[in-house]
Amino acid sequence: MTPDWSPATVLLIVDWVIRIGALLWIPSRTRPAAARSWLLLVGFIPLLGLPLYLLLGHPWLSRRRVQRQAQVSEVVREEQLPLRALRWTPDGGAAFEMAPLVERQGAFMPTHGNAVALLDDYQAAIDALLADIDQAREQVHLLYYLMFDDAVGDAVTAALCRAAARGVCCRLLLDAVGARRGLRRYRRPLRQAGVEVHELLPGGLRWRRSGRMDLRNHRKLAVIDGRCGHVGSQNLADAVFVPGLPNRELVARVQGPVVSHLEAVFAGDWYIETGQRLPYQHDCPVHADDVATQLLPSGPAYPYENARDTVNALIHLARRRIVLTTPYFVPDDATLAALRIAALSGVEVQLILSAGNNKRLTSWAQESYYDDLLACGVRIALYEPHFLHAKHMSVDDGIALLGSINLDIRSFALNAEIGLICYDRGVVARMREIEADYLRHSRALDPAQWRMRPAWRRSREGIARLADTLM
Known part of the structure; x- marks a missing residue:
């Protein structure tokens, strides 16, 4: 047959x-x-x-990038050895457990002698960055996920060109996808002005030398003259670069030894992308504010999921109150379990999310988690005036974390991110004021009303949740 x-x-x-x-x-x-x-x-x-x-199924990076990240981490550890006098040693509490974990994963030791100013006003944060660039005398290093071709992009480009004309060494790293429009508009005039511009994780025919096609460098940081730095959630774009969803952000302007650590993160990404080694800044003036800080870099080039492990450890170590603010909430099982355990243990767990969202599928997926969280006592507030793009958390009265890290699987496993941990009551108190303002303009999610939503919405949420690893 x-x-x-x-x-x-x-x-x-x-x-x-x-x-x-x-x-x-x-x-x-x-x-x-x-x-x-x-x-x-x-x-x-x-x-x-x-x-x-x-x-898209496996977050792989090219072997060269993984090897270069390992080299960068080793250099960071070696270069910190002569700076032991700047090491901050916690005297107990959650910081006693957190600081060694973060250092072993991301290589940066906690340092004292820093100043941290939290900038909650969008335009004020842009103005502060532009002012620092205009005062630069030696070098300006910017690393951003997104640079838009709008008024902010024009202003930053003009400031960099002015700095380069003064003889300042200016370098700009932009994500190849997130900053596509900014690269297309500004790359040529910046290079003509003497600014070194490189794109991160380029795609197209070069993707095999980078990694999985949707891996991104999501960091947002600036370092000026080794004297001050900016790190947070804010990109180089107008607040309304997404029509109808004006962004609200949080940025930290820092001074002190942590600036040299931000410089090391920039130099590491520069080396991974270009193969060029930049000199490491050893001049670390101690600031009178004496805030203890520690950098948390993360990304698929590291052997562990640094951001996820740190966030989960902070949740587990909380004793009284945790407030988590994020625009995208699509957690993995470990993070959900940590939140549930904290709430059931009597810790006040407050989650602040944006009522409006620029990613519809992500919004539907995150709604699928509300039932379980509300049932175990987690409070959920939906911020209504703007798109709340800020990313930070506060733990009890002594630890704050802010930066580019979202509480989703993409941020934990796929993106290169940066976080700033502050072991300081004053910084936490200031962050609590910002969180209180969010809550005053938020709608608290009522468990009984939420459970009355129609069945078709539940089905939509469940289907969207199946794509959590792609968000």
Whole structure:
């Protein structure tokens, strides 16, 4: 009997070969939660699911980038050895456990002698950055995920060109995807003015030398003359660069030894992208404010998920109150468990999210977590006046974390991020004031009313949640 090799039969055989191969291959190379989502997609649509998994299923980086990150971390550890007098040693509490964890993962020791000013006003933060660039005398280093071709992009470009004309060494690192419009508009005039411009994680035909196509450098930081730095959630764009959703952000302007650590993060990304080694700044003037800080870099080039581990450790170490502010909340199982345990243990857990969101699928997915969180006592507030793009958390009265880290799987596992940890009651008190202002302009989610939402919304949330590893 002649076998039936009709197109339908061949397609059926290929479908099942893909399904069985995916079942044997994907779970061994992907985390269980992500593997379930990918297997579901491959099971339903094999011919689409397999190529998507090959492109987006594993957060791989090129071997060269991973090796360079390891070299950067080793250099950071070695360069800090002569600066032991700047090390801050916690005398107990949560900081006693947090500081060693963050140092072992991200390489940066906690330092004393810093000043931290929290800038909650969008335009004031832009103005402060422009003023610092205009006062620069030696060098300006900017590393940003997004630079838009708008009034802020024009102003930053003009400030960099003025600085370069004064003989200041200016370098600009921009994410190849997030800053696509800014690179297209400003790269040529900046280079003509003498500013060194490079894109991070370029795609196209070069993606094999970078990594998985959707991995991004999401950091936002600036270092000027080694005397001050800026780090936070704010990009180089107008507050209304997304029409109808004006952003509200939080940026820290810092002085002291932490500035040299920000410089090291920039130099590390510069080296990973270009292969060029920049000199490490050793001049670390101690500031009278004497705030203890520590940098938390994270990303797929590190052996651990630094951001996720730090956030979860902070949640577990809280004894009285945690406030978490994020525009995107699509956590993994470990973070959900940490929040549940904290709330059930009697810790006041307050989650502040944005009522409006520029990513619809993400908004639907994060709503799927509300039932479980509300049931165990987590308070959820939806901020209404703006798109709350700020990313920070405060723990009890002594620890604050802010930067570019979202509380989602993408930020934990796929993006290069930067966080600033402040072990200081004064900084936490200032952050509490900002959080209180958020809450005054937020709508508290009522558990009883939330459970009355229609069934079609529950279904939409559940379907969107299946794509959590891609968000």
